[in-house]
Amino acid sequence: MxxxxxxxxxxxxxxxxxxxxxxxxxxxxxxxxxxxxxxxxxxxxxxxxxxxxxxxxxxxxxxxxxxxxxxxxxxxxxxxxxxxxxxxxxxxxxxxxxxxxxxxxxxxxxxxxxxxxxxxxxxxxxxxxxxxxxxxxxxxxxxxxxxxxxxxxxxxxxxxxxxxxxxxxxxxxxxxxxxxxxxxxxxxxxxxxxxxxxxxxxxxxxxxxxxxxxxxxxxxxxxxxxxxxxxxxxxxxxxxxxxxxxxxxxxxxLYWRLARHADECALALRDGLMAAGYEPYLRSDTNQQFFTVDAGLARALEDACGCEIFLTLPDGRQVVRFVCSWATETADVAELVAFCSEMPR
Known part of the structure; x- marks a missing residue:
């Protein structure tokens, strides 16, 4: 992935x-x-x-x-x-x-x-x-x-x-x-x-x-x-x-087209994860997306797609960050959403 x-x-x-x-x-x-x-x-x-x-x-x-x-x-x-x-x-x-x-x-x-x-x-x-x-x-x-x-x-x-x-x-x-x-x-x-x-x-x-x-x-x-x-x-x-x-x-x-593409991929990822039941940490409309998950799932996601564990909340849950770039493809987003949808939560 x-x-x-x-x-x-x-x-x-x-x-x-x-x-x-x-x-x-x-x-x-x-x-x-x-x-x-x-x-x-x-x-x-x-x-x-x-x-x-x-x-x-x-x-x-x-x-x-x-x-x-x-x-x-x-x-x-x-x-x-x-x-x-x-x-x-x-x-x-x-x-x-x-x-x-x-x-x-x-x-x-x-x-x-x-x-x-x-x-x-x-x-x-x-x-x-x-x-x-x-x-x-x-x-x-x-x-x-x-x-x-x-x-x-x-x-x-x-x-x-x-x-x-x-x-x-x-x-x-x-x-x-x-x-x-x-x-x-x-x-x-x-x-x-x-x-x-x-x-x-x-x-x-x-x-x-x-x-x-x-x-x-x-x-x-x-x-x-x-x-x-x-x-x-x-x-x-x-x-x-x-x-x-x-x-x-x-x-x-070109500078603006590259940024726009990264944003579009990230917003598709956000919508896909929310549809799968994931909880956004804060609203983001750019190429960084943050979701709150339990610690075990955070580690599994980090191992699978390299997303960064950004914060640990007082209740022990963790905030993970997904980042899209100019090189991210829509197929990459679809693959990640499908993977996340199948993960037990």
Whole structure:
């Protein structure tokens, strides 16, 4: 059975791989500094975002993009407000803390940063003046770590709160394609780009071998990003490999087609498992799907299709995560649904 563990198990979409092969013999300057493919990718991304004056930089992976942006938008005594499940708070091995910056998690439990919790953290952190880390940045993820999609109303509420409290906004878009192509989405790339101070566009989890693009409006980060990237070990000598991939992805809408396909497969999987009697943990309309099962079934599913045991609940049941990618086929989904339907529960 095909693995449903994550959306980066395969190599690259054929169109991306073909672009890399076709340009393999070219000689260009390095470090994403002026080669024609990287410059074309920058132009395409600016056009898609409606931000002709934004800086567009390229990182090898999501952790690199996150720590450079977060560290670059904060001073030593400032902190970033995020949900407890946020990647910078869980799966990045303290990268932000190692840069001398502080992560300030809320108590939100559904993957969405709420204005109420942001206000609580703000109030606590500012209650003792210079003796506490000052919140100066808001970090959100779209889609969320639980597959949720930020709608425009909720996104604007957080941006309005941040603006009113003198905070900048950074969006981790490791799965931005899945979010914006979701049928539940009403937030356009252009609107998000007009309000976020910086955000990433994930390629690693959407059909590329590797790579994240970072779109920057914040003038301080725009100035400092190239230096921070080099200092943090995130600058790639063969930078044109990043440019070639994003150029191919954004030239004719391939990036969005790949994300849409992953979402469609995941929603078919969700509907099939629900019809078979499985209980969703939280509603997801993207390529990640979460279901609550007993511990024995969780282990059996993990062995069969690689799905990840994501959480253990207080009653001992476990939340398993299934992830679809650009390479998932409808037949793969049907096979998994049939298998799950026959499992004793």
């Amino acid at each position: 095909r693995s449903f563990k994550n959306d980066y198990s395969e190599g690259a979409a054929p169109e991306i791989l073909a672009a890399l092969v076709d340009t393999n013999g070219e000689q260009t300057v390095g470090y994403t500094e002026g080669d024609p493919h990287t410059e074309r990718a920058r132009a395409l991304i600016r056009e898609a975002c409606g931000q002709p004056d934004a800086a567009v930089e390229f990182c090898v992976g999501g952790t690199s993009a996150n720590l450079i942006c977060v560290a670059g938008m904060l001073r030593d005594f400032e902190g970033v407000v995020c949900t407890p499940d946020a990647h910078i708070n869980t799966h990045e091995t303290g990268a932000v803390g190692a840069c001398g910056r502080t992560v300030l998690p809320t108590h939100d439990g559904d993957g969405f940063l709420s204005v109420e919790e942001a206000e609580r953290v703000w109030g606590f952190q500012t209650s003792c003046g210079r003796h506490m880390t000052r919140p100066t940045l808001v970090y959100i993820t779209d889609s969320t770590e639980f597959g949720g999609v930020w709608d425009r109303r909720r996104f604007d509420e957080v941006c309005d709160w941040a603006e009113g409290h003198g905070c900048k906004v950074y969006v981790d878009g490791a799965r931005l394609g899945a979010a914006l192509e979701s049928p539940a989405n009403d937030l356009s790339l252009g609107h998000m780009a007009s309000r976020a101070d910086a955000f990433s566009i994930g390629g690693t989890k959407n059909g590329m071998l590797f790579g994240e693009a970072v779109v920057i409006r914040d003038p301080d980060l725009r100035r400092d990003f190239p230096y921070l990237q080099k200092m943090r070990g995130g600058l790639m000598a063969k930078g044109r490999l990043l440019g070639v991939q994003f150029e191919a992805a954004f030239e004719d809408g």
